[in-house]
Amino acid sequence: MSIVPMIFTSGWASGINAYAVVLLLGLFGRFGGADSVPPALERTDVLVAAGVLFLFEAVADKIPYVDSAWDAVHTVIRPVAGATVGALMAGHADGSLGEVAAGAVGGTTALLSHLTKASLRMAVNTSPEPASNIVVSTAEDLSVAGIVTLAVFHPVAAASIAGALLLAGLLLVWFAVSRIRRFLERRRERRALRAAAAGAAQPAAGRR
Template structure:
């Protein structure tokens, strides 16, 4: 638990520093999917057995939850790392602390909600999806209005 606490502290601090967060994401490309596979694989059965025969492990199908966990964690990690890299490039690094704090708050809120009310997580995610769709539609509408105003100004 002490090692996890130190890693959490390092992750928390590294995510706030613009160049360091990209380096951390590169290093974590191996760690996060592996951890996701282990957690997902161990969460699918009541008993975690030691692997005595790797051949039996693969023929029994016990590897499927581990592979799913690795895939899900890798996709989430790549989305996070890509978003962070793009934000740092676009905003000259000033977006790193803002994104990191938003990620921290969202993570804590979702974990607490998942423990207390799992259905609440689905409702919250659905709500966030609706808000995201509305924001995108609003942005598109504003862009169309701006183009129309420029076209009108050009004709006058």
């Protein structure tokens, strides 16, 4: 069976939460008997590191603006993780896909899903309350867990869902761009108003 659907799905999921992908795949490989999981992901040190980093992300990803800073830091990390997992899977499989090509598939898919997530989070951060961040982050975590689990047992079905979600996310980004632009414009206007108010206050203070 071709490993491509599994690589595509893990790449999509890595762009959203790379640590969850490594942790889940490692656990499935080590305790669930998943033959498609490379032994490198089943190592104890890898599982512990992925688990700790997943906990950090679970907190940071639910705090407004902290989540966007976290996403910025992971612009490189998530695609690299997607490429690495893809290459490991290809090397562990029957050789139907070269490791370089698998890394390209996983890394490119991870980059697209990461950029989609980061863009949508910027739009969510324009909301004045933190509940929306918590809801969106939790939905992302559950989606990653569900689709990675499905991919272990039904990789083609999981890849189809991941592809549909990626397309839907890109369409949402298209609509969210205008909202982000309006938010940035309002912020610039507020800064201009504060600067104008401060400039008007200085002469008044001098006349006293």
